[in-house]
Amino acid sequence: MDAAQAIAAPKPSIDALMALAGPDMAAVDALIREHMDSPVPVIPALADHLIAGSAKRLRPLLTIAAARLAGARDDSCLKLAAAVEFIHTATLLHDDVVDSSQLRRGRVAAHLIWGAPSSVLVGDFLFARAFELMVGAGSMAALEILARASRVISEGEVLQLTRSHDLDLTQEVYIEIIGAKTAELFAAAAEAGAVAAGASPERCRALRRFGQDLGLAFQLVDDALDYSGDAKTLGKNAGDDFREGKVTLPLLYAMARTGAAERDFWQRTVDRREQTEADFDRARELMGQTRALDDTLALAARYADSAKAALADFPSNSWRPALEDLADFSVARKA
């Protein structure tokens, strides 16, 4: 390979997937617009602020791609995909209230504009709308999957709230938290698409596993980017987790691999959350020295490989490589 070819070597991209799913996603977008409407003006205004900020809509994309890979010929997956985006948006609204976040998707967090009460209630509206959309899709099996996912997400959020400031958090509990709060919706999004397509139980399970592993990879990368990214690319502030004293895998690795000399630093900055401006840079430095971010990304890559392996028994139509690209992209992305 010569230098020009090396430069031209393609980076992981979801362009092919976006092109394949384009017509379906345009229909999903129309459903989203239609169902966020309400005679109460604050509701569409607040919902639009958040929903318009979402460029990729990965979760509904997963529902569409899983349904089409599994051979869906009708459009029942479209309403489920819109429902998945509404569930996700509702949890973001509530999360930002719970975490007092400042930025989301490159915009000022909704609760800072409309107030926390409106964010809580519009989250409830979107959650209810999600179930109305699911009823419209008419699949009790898909409803069961997404109702269960909604419950598991809330359990993951409460677990995170009560445990994630704990310096003694284990990697096992961390994976349990991100499995529930993030990967469960990816898993359910893919499984619901497969179910809507009338796929066999084995294929439904395989697509669920693809979503689950993709979601874990996605959240691990998110947690690494919170230390390595910058606000402009991320659409939210880097260092949020550190400032909130939220224990994620990069921090667990760094704390475990630095000696007694740093114990006071972690106790002060993470446990007691007494931080100066320079502390975040010091934390990043320690992560570099301990390879905490590299190893977090390496684990993400393993989950992405496991996700791709789940697709092994599917026919190699154009959707399968596009979903494999999605797994690679989730690890390589910078935002």
Add this chain to the structure above:
Amino acid sequence: MDAAQAIAAPKPSIDALMALAGPDMAAVDALIREHMDSPVPVIPALADHLIAGSAKRLRPLLTIAAARLAGARDDSCLKLAAAVEFIHTATLLHDDVVDSSQLRRGRVAAHLIWGAPSSVLVGDFLFARAFELMVGAGSMAALEILARASRVISEGEVLQLTRSHDLDLTQEVYIEIIGAKTAELFAAAAEAGAVAAGASPERCRALRRFGQDLGLAFQLVDDALDYSGDAKTLGKNAGDDFREGKVTLPLLYAMARTGAAERDFWQRTVDRREQTEADFDRARELMGQTRALDDTLALAARYADSAKAALADFPSNSWRPALEDLADFSVARKA
């Protein structure tokens, strides 16, 4: 009628209804206990705090009674009734965060013990559990009714949040708000019971109207009790609405019926919420002079009569008079 008989004349009571529904409600209670469980300990603790405080469980009672009046022979209404109580409890948890309420059902509000974040997330958990229970009940029609109700409730809450501090609120918008935030769940609870029983569309509509009118009566009485009740009987502080500057029908009547001399009083206490200890008593005095509470209760009584009229075409089995008692009770109650 002699004096002794007059004294012994029965007050409206739901004892007969409670006795009839006793075995069903015990089963609903068991479902509630079972489904509020979670491996995340905060969730059952917080849910139990609120759910154990509910003595009457009027909304699930309505689902059971509507189903049995409509001839339900199986137990599919039980899961729907538990789902209705979970939806109600979820909205209470979020409401208390939104309103910063201090007391609920005679207990310190959950968010003051576990924090607002946990209240928001456990509300989400209960809401999701409600949909899991509905999936278990297996009726897509009941799911549609309760998903729609959940959405309408959130719209009513946002409408209340944005409009109810407005001195120029009209009686029409006030009725729209309480119709959405309260009466909709009563309506949906009754209709879902009827649907689960396989009742005719006419009977489903009639039971929906019963629930709707009962709910309006119920909320009007609630709003009157906020001026006439005492905290011990109410299980929450009297005067909360006034202190929050929440414009309800008693206040609308009193403001419309007092002259220019009182305009400054209402502007200061309700609009600007600048209040002294004595202001609530002054407001109650003005309500007495203007018959604001009497007329609110008279309107509640008219809705209760309309609710009873909706039952006219049902066979007069033991459930029908018991539901008529419920309508009378909703107006006569002191808490």
